Amino acid sequence: MNLLPYTIYLSFVGALLALVAGMKSAAAARAVALLTAVSAWGVALYAAFGFTPSSELLTLVNVPWIPQLGINYHLAADGISLTLLVLTGLAATCGVLFSWNIEERTGEFFAFYLALIGGVYGVFLSADAFVFFVFYEIAIVPKYFLIANWGSTNRQYGAMKLALYSFAGSALVLAGLLWIYSTGYASNFGLDQLAQGAATLSHTGQITVFALIFTGFAVLAGMFPFHTWAPTGHVAAPTGASMLLAGVVMKLGAYGCLRVAMPLLPAGLEFWQPVIAGLAVAGILYAGLVALVQDDFKFVIGYSSVSHMGFVLLGLAAANPSAVAGAVLQMFSHGVIAGLLFAVVGRMVYERTHTRQLDELKKLPLHRLLPFAAVVFVIAGLASMGMPGFSGFPAELTILVGVWNYSATLGVLAALGVFIAAAFTLRAIQVSFFGQAGADAAAHTPDAAHDHPLSPITWPEKTGAFLLLAATLLIGLKPDLLLNWIVPSLQSPLMKVIFHGGAR
Amino acid sequence: MNTSYALLARALQPEIILADGAVLVIAYDLIFGRRRPLATRLNTSLLLGALTLVGALIASVLVGAIGGFYGDNFVIDSFALATRGGVIVLALLTLGVASGAKVMRNPAEYVALILFATTGFTLMAAANHLLIAFAALELASLSLYVLAGFDKDRRESAEAGLKYFLLGAMATAFLLFGFSLIYGLTGELALPRIAAVLALGGMSPLLALALVMVLVAFGFKAAAAPFHLWAPDAYEGAPTPSAALIASASKLAGFTLFARLLWPGLGELAGDPSQPFNPGGWITIVALLSGASLLLGNLAALAQTNLRRLLAYSAIAHAGVMLLGVVIAVPAGPGPLFYYLFTYGVATAGAFGVIAVLENNGGCQKITDLAGLSRRSPLLAGALTIFILSLAGIPPLAGFFGKFTIFAMTLRIGGIASPTGILTLLAIALSAVALYYYLIVLKQALVEPSTPARSTRIRVPVTAAITLLTAAALIVVLGLCPSLVLGLF
Numbered sequence: 001m002n003l004l005p006y007t008i009y010l011s012f013v014g015a016l017l018a019l020v021a022g023m024k025s026a027a028a029a030r031a032v033a034l035l036t037a038v039s040a041w042g043v044a045l046y047a048a049f050g051f052t053p054s055s056e057l058l059t060l061v062n063v064p065w066i067p068q069l070g071i072n073y074h075l076a077a078d079g080i081s082l083t084l085l086v087l088t089g090l091a092a093t094c095g096v097l098f099s100w101n102i103e104e105r106t107g108e109f110f111a112f113y114l115a116l117i118g119g120v121y122g123v124f125l126s127a128d129a130f131v132f133f134v135f136y137e138i139a140i141v142p143k144y145f146l147i148a149n150w151g152s153t154n155r156q157y158g159a160m161k162l163a164l165y166s167f168a169g170s171a172l173v174l175a176g177l178l179w180i181y182s183t184g185y186a187s188n189f190g191l192d193q194l195a196q197g198a199a200t201l202s203h204t205g206q207i208t209v210f211a212l213i214f215t216g217f218a219v220l221a222g223m224f225p226f227h228t229w230a231p232t233g234h235v236a237a238p239t240g241a242s243m244l245l246a247g248v249v250m251k252l253g254a255y256g257c258l259r260v261a262m263p264l265l266p267a268g269l270e271f272w273q274p275v276i277a278g279l280a281v282a283g284i285l286y287a288g289l290v291a292l293v294q295d296d297f298k299f300v301i302g303y304s305s306v307s308h309m310g311f312v313l314l315g316l317a318a319a320n321p322s323a324v325a326g327a328v329l330q331m332f333s334h335g336v337i338a339g340l341l342f343a344v345v346g347r348m349v350y351e352r353t354h355t356r357q358l359d360e361l362k363k364l365p366l367h368r369l370l371p372f373a374a375v376v377f378v379i380a381g382l383a384s385m386g387m388p389g390f391s392g393f394p395a396e397l398t399i400l401v402g403v404w405n406y407s408a409t410l411g412v413l414a415a416l417g418v419f420i421a422a423a424f425t426l427r428a429i430q431v432s433f434f435g436q437a438g439a440d441a442a443a444h445t446p447d448a449a450h451d452h453p454l455s456p457i458t459w460p461e462k463t464g465a466f467l468l469l470a471a472t473l474l475i476g477l478k479p480d481l482l483l484n485w486i487v488p489s490l491q492s493p494l495m496k497v498i499f500h501g502g503a504r
Numbered sequence: 505m506n507t508s509y510a511l512l513a514r515a516l517q518p519e520i521i522l523a524d525g526a527v528l529v530i531a532y533d534l535i536f537g538r539r540r541p542l543a544t545r546l547n548t549s550l551l552l553g554a555l556t557l558v559g560a561l562i563a564s565v566l567v568g569a570i571g572g573f574y575g576d577n578f579v580i581d582s583f584a585l586a587t588r589g590g591v592i593v594l595a596l597l598t599l600g601v602a603s604g605a606k607v608m609r610n611p612a613e614y615v616a617l618i619l620f621a622t623t624g625f626t627l628m629a630a631a632n633h634l635l636i637a638f639a640a641l642e643l644a645s646l647s648l649y650v651l652a653g654f655d656k657d658r659r660e661s662a663e664a665g666l667k668y669f670l671l672g673a674m675a676t677a678f679l680l681f682g683f684s685l686i687y688g689l690t691g692e693l694a695l696p697r698i699a700a701v702l703a704l705g706g707m708s709p710l711l712a713l714a715l716v717m718v719l720v721a722f723g724f725k726a727a728a729a730p731f732h733l734w735a736p737d738a739y740e741g742a743p744t745p746s747a748a749l750i751a752s753a754s755k756l757a758g759f760t761l762f763a764r765l766l767w768p769g770l771g772e773l774a775g776d777p778s779q780p781f782n783p784g785g786w787i788t789i790v791a792l793l794s795g796a797s798l799l800l801g802n803l804a805a806l807a808q809t810n811l812r813r814l815l816a817y818s819a820i821a822h823a824g825v826m827l828l829g830v831v832i833a834v835p836a837g838p839g840p841l842f843y844y845l846f847t848y849g850v851a852t853a854g855a856f857g858v859i860a861v862l863e864n865n866g867g868c869q870k871i872t873d874l875a876g877l878s879r880r881s882p883l884l885a886g887a888l889t890i891f892i893l894s895l896a897g898i899p900p901l902a903g904f905f906g907k908f909t910i911f912a913m914t915l916r917i918g919g920i921a922s923p924t925g926i927l928t929l930l931a932i933a934l935s936a937v938a939l940y941y942y943l944i945v946l947k948q949a950l951v952e953p954s955t956p957a958r959s960t961r962i963r964v965p966v967t968a969a970i971t972l973l974t975a976a977a978l979i980v981v982l983g984l985c986p987s988l989v990l991g992l993f
Contacts, residue, residue, distance in 0.1 A: 066905075066986050066987050066990065068986075068987060068990040069909065069912065130908075133899075134900060134904075137899050137904070138898075138900065145951070148947060148951045149950065156947065160940070164940060167935075171932050171935055174908075174932055175932045178928070178932075181912055182912075182916050182918075182919055182920055
């Protein structure tokens with residue numbers, strides 16, 4: 001466990017090394033990036049194997065950083081953060097593998113990429129609100145450049161929108177945190193101290209501050225109606241970056257809600273619970289319906305991301321142990337599945353066919369041209385629909401069980417969202433990969449194959465796909481692996497308070 | 505009254521060194537430089553100037569924080585000591601900027617003027633007496649007016665100098681009028697004794713007038729809205745190193761002087777910062793200036809296409825935060841204010857350093873002139889990224905912590921419902937607006953491809969490269985370890 005902070009340091013050092021290596025050759029930069037991502041992931045996995053689940057938040061580092069303000073550099077980990085650290089390592093490694101074909105300014109690409117990863121690791125390990133906030137903002141700027149430089153459709157618009165939404169969100173968070181600090185009852189920015197300070201606020205004050213902090217984080221988690229950055233950003237981003245954005249960065253927001261907003265201000269949670277739950281369900285249904293009518297393959301996946309993150313927010317809003325544990329599991333599950341879907345769409349298909357329009361893809365017999373991609377996408381689609389045997393199933397089921405206890409109506413509506421997810425996923429599978437599977441295709445196919453000699457799937461793509469598929473299967477078959485970490489962590493003194501507000 | 509001239513001479517060693525150094529630079533150039541090419545004369549002058557500044561820096565550290573001297577007409581507390589050191593470091597950076605900038609006629613005079621301005625800045629840091637403060641401010645201002653109009657080959661430079669001079673002179677008139685009223689009402693010129701007299705009686709209408717006069721002048725000097733009109737033109741037209749000095753060291757010295765004038769001198773009239781809605785006293789006026797600057801600076805910056813004007817409006821926006829820092833300069837200590845001023849100065853001077861090098865390589869007025877910078881010179885692009893992100897307040901760079909500590913302290917002292925608390929929330933909200941225009945700049949530098957007219961690789965002069973790297977390192981190191989600065993107080 002004590003090695004976990006090195007995930008942060010390794011990533012930042014790796015970012016510098018990749019920048020230097022990129023001046024020599026692209027291959028060197030790739031090697032450095034892969035090595036960094038794998039070793040940071042290795043550190044996380046090593047810690048995971050030695051982890052004994054407990055309700056305690058294990059302090060890893062706690063040294064004075066800015067004594068004048070009482071700020072400590074305090075890193076700590078529990079089962080929840082460990083789950084997300086392992087996810088980050090996996091997503092980072094696979095993201096590097098699926099970025100293997102970046103030829104232009106490779107060193108800079110991986111430098112921004114690894115800096116983003118370092119910020120993400122830092123957020124998941126922070127136990128001090130100031131440190132949390134610093135890492136949270138470090139993760140914003142690299143996203144902009146990754147998308148604006150190496151992205152595709154409408155990239156500058158998508159990048160700026162994403163950066164401004166994230167930054168505006170973090171401004172709300174900063175305002176809320178400083179508001180608590182201004183009460184004078186928090187001697188520093190440690191979460192326990194801030195909780196003390198928050199308790200001295202008036203009821204109205206607590207409700208307002210909760211709204212500031214929760215909304216600020218929820219923007220990044222893609223909460224309806226602040227989700228609009230997500231589809232445009234994901235679509236514009238290069239594959240590796242969209243895997244990270246959907247896979248990990250959106251989790252930063254949800255994690256912030258869970259780790260900072262909810263434990264600090266349980267009274268605020270109680271007040272806003274119906275609103276958040278309502279918005280979450282609205283997001284699930286709305287984004288699902290929008291995904292159903294998209295013409296752009298990547299937009300389908302982008303909106304499906306928003307829909308699935310709605311489940312996370314719904315689980316958090318229900319605020320009972322089952323729902324919250326399910327929300328954390330769904331964060332992991334969605335991180336893996338969204339990564340897989342974006343990898344197939346952005347890298348395997350788009351980089352070869354140079355189109356993402358569903359009606360153009362329909363004319364290609366993709367299931368024959370790219371059988372591997374087709375198989376991966378079908379499996380990932382099944383996982384995304386929440387089929388038993390894949391990680392989406394236990395996650396969404398746990399959330400739905402918890403939500404049912406909170407409000408049966410919302411549970412039914414959210415379950416409806418699962419059906420919509422099945423509909424848009426099946427539509428995407430059918431139209432994109434099997435559009436020419438009909439009888440009239442037979443005559444067409446040979447020409448099409450000759451007209452579009454698609455390059456075969458490379459080894460980095462296969463490795464990445466296998467890693468992600470293995471993860472979703474493993475958790476689908478044995479969700480206890482993660483739930484055993486997550487559930488005890490919810491009983492820690494700081495986290496327990498969130499359950500007082502919600503229905504038990 | 506203890507008027508020991510020996511102590512005075514010892515305490516003012518840095519100023520003596522600076523003034524002597526300025527004379528030496530001119531004399532050396534007169535005697536040996538006549539027949540040399542301009543570039544050589546500039547480099548010699550810069551070297552002598554830099555040595556002078558280093559000498560002054562060492563002297564000021566050796567003098568240390570000795571408290572009040574010469575009948576308490578001067579004071580060197582930790583704030584004054586830090587500001588002296590800070591302005592000298594910023595002046596050094598300005599010389600580095602000049603080494604990469606366009607070579608102008610009369611280089612020795614240019615360097616000498618920078619040294620004279622620095623003398624004024626260090627005196628402003630130590631002044632504890634209305635007349636000394638005024639003389640120091642004028643020494644600095646007059647040098648800056650000339651520096652702004654120094655490029656005799658460009659009309660814009662003359663325009664910048666004239667505008668800066670006319671508005672600055674008007675501000676001076678306001679300031680002097682305010683000072684004379686204060687003197688007339690209290691019968692004192694030294695700040696501690698003014699404070700003692702003010703403690704006996706409260707606010708009077710004449711005193712309120714005096715306060716308004718002083719604060720209007722302050723607004724002009726700090727380029728706070730609505731007295732900011734000179735800043736965009738001065739930034740745009742002035743030679744780049746002059747603009748760097750105006751934006752960095754003069755800000756630091758000016759805010760130090762006014763924080764001292766307002767708190768130890770007129771602290772009785774401050775009002776209560778934690779009072780909701782109307783704190784009374786000068787805090788109300790400073791809060792109004794701050795709010796106007798935040799709004800106008802950030803919103804007007806959105807519309808800029810000229811990089812220097814954008815930096816000017818960003819400076820106005822930053823002045824709004826600095827004014828908040830003035831409000832808490834005594835309740836929370838001067839640490840946050842100094843940290844903000846110094847790191848802002850380093851980042852701005854660095855940004856002008858990048859502009860200076862670019863001017864010698866195809867020009868740099870419009871933001872789009874930065875296009876393709878990352879391919880033309882990774883060093884310049886990387887340094888500019890650090891400076892701009894620091895100005896935008898992105899951690900772990902120094903600009904972030906500067907904002908954070910001022911916001912935290914303002915809220916802590918005033919509470920959320922006070923005018924300063926509301927201004928803080930406004931400033932936090934506007935920082936998201938600010939990110940937009942800073943990212944527009946970085947987008948040109950790092951994302952856009954270069955235009956055919958500006959596509960050659962840029963050779964950065966060694967001294968300029970060292971300056972930029974030093975400034976960037978300062979921003980990163982101070983951002984990671986703010987205690988290095990905060991611990992001084």
